[in-house]
Amino acid sequence: MNTNKLKLFLLLVLGAVILSACSGSRATIVNTWAGLSADATQAYLASGSHVYAVDVQNGTEVWRYPAEVDTNLIFNSNPAITPDGQLIIGSEGNSHILVSINPETGKDNWAAPFTGAKSKWVATPLILNEIIYAPNSDGFLYILDLNGKQLQDPIELGGALWSSPVTDGTYLYITSLDHHLHIIDLDTMKLSEPVDIGGALPSSPAVGENGIYVGSFNSNIEFVSASGQNEVLTTSPAWIWGTPVFNNGALYYADLGGNIYSLDVASNRQNWGDVKPDGPIVASPLIVNDSIYFVTEEGTLVAFDVDGKTVWEKTVGGKLYTTPVLSNELVLVAPYQADFSLAAYDLEGRQAWTFTPEK
Known part of the structure; x- marks a missing residue:
């Protein structure tokens, strides 16, 4: 698939979710890629009707959730693993539930799933200090304890929220498909003025030193400080979907044109020459x-x-x-x-x- 066809495919997926969130439609996206996470012994694959636990030693199935197909449930996001041993994942299907799964048994941890959201769960929740921060495609951030109980009223951010929040320990950073980055003070839960990035933000930012790095569909890599000041560091020739990774002073990322980059953030220069695999x-x-x-x-x-x-x-x-x-x-x-x-x-x-x- 060339870049233009891929862009069309991604826009169709984006459009379907946004229309569903705005209209309350019960249409279900099933033609999308799987979610994946893992611990030391098991991989957790969210693929359509089930979440599968797979033994990483030999690749055999340990369990699937639910045990039988429920046509109202669709799972495609990356399951979140909590410090106390839960898997937290939401459904993209007609039933917009957020569930907790026991990774040893594949059974529900909670007596009842959380049902307060109005649209699909695409984002992976962030688990921090025994609190679940769960963005939903309805534009709200839901805040729950590890038993699935709401701790406060949801925070309205706007747009469709597809990516996991990230934190530097003081602030939460959450991106939206409506082009905005949101910054929330963890102590007060006060929301700062949204930062307009100028393009859809389907993935999480990367936490760096004194701020975050974010790529978007405006093809830029931008640095945003905790105070909301943003600076364009570099521009690529194609959209940026994936989350950049910051490591040892370098920011690694790629674009939909198939170009791969390593940006030295101190000098704002590329470490690598032309690196472009096959798609x-x-x-x-x-x-x-x-x-x-x-x-x-x-x-x-x-x-x-x-x-x-x-x-x-x-x-x-x-x-x-x-x-x-x-x-x-x-x-x-x-x-x-x-x-x-x-x-x-x-x-x-x-x-x-x-x-x-x-x-």
């Missing part, structure tokens, strides 16, 4: 030790060193839109429209296993 890039990078992993729409997983040199490259298959995750020294990738739903590669690029859910 558009939607997912965020994964950094493990001195390697940076990117996945492309063409179904390729590529490992780079800190100088931008290719360490290894593997054809996974399907289309790769989901950000890879690390578990037990394995890089996990979840292809879209492939013969399997999840694959694991060791840090040398050898495939360890693939997982396909049984019917």
Whole structure:
């Protein structure tokens, strides 16, 4: 798929969710990529009707939630893992529930799911100090305790909220598809004046020193301070979907044109020359030790060193839109429209296993 076709696909997905949020439509998006997270022993794959727990040692299914298909439930976001051992995930289906799953058993933790939201759950909640901060496509931030009870009235931010909040310990930073970045003081829960970034913001910012870095559909990478002052650092030739990753003074990110970047934030200069694998890039990078992993729409997983040199490259298959995750020294990738739903590669690029859910 070329960049223009990918943009059209992404706009259709964005438009469907925004129209649903605005109109209260019960239409369901099922043609989208999976959500993925992992702990040391299990991967958690949110793919359509189920959330699957997969043993990372051998790629076998441990459980699925719900055990039987519920046509009102659709799961595609990255499950959040709480410090006390819960999986928190919301449904994109007709039933806009937020649930807590026991990762050992695959059963509900809460007696009843949270049902206060008015639209689809696309964003992964942030868990901080035993509080769940859960943005919804209805434009509200819901604040719950670890038992699923609301701690205060939801905060209206506006637009469709698709990305997980991030925090520097003092402030919450939340992006919206309506082009705005929102900053909330964690002590007072006071909302600052929204920062207009000038393009849709489907992914989270990256926390840096004294502020955050954000990419958007205006193709810029911008630095925003906690006080809301923003500065354009660099412009790419295509939209930026994935969350940048800040590591050791460098900001790693990619655009829908398939270009990969390493920006030295101190000098505001690019560390790498022309690095462009084989197709558009939607997912965020994964950094493990001195390697940076990117996945492309063409179904390729590529490992780079800190100088931008290719360490290894593997054809996974399907289309790769989901950000890879690390578990037990394995890089996990979840292809879209492939013969399997999840694959694991060791840090040398050898495939360890693939997982396909049984019917």
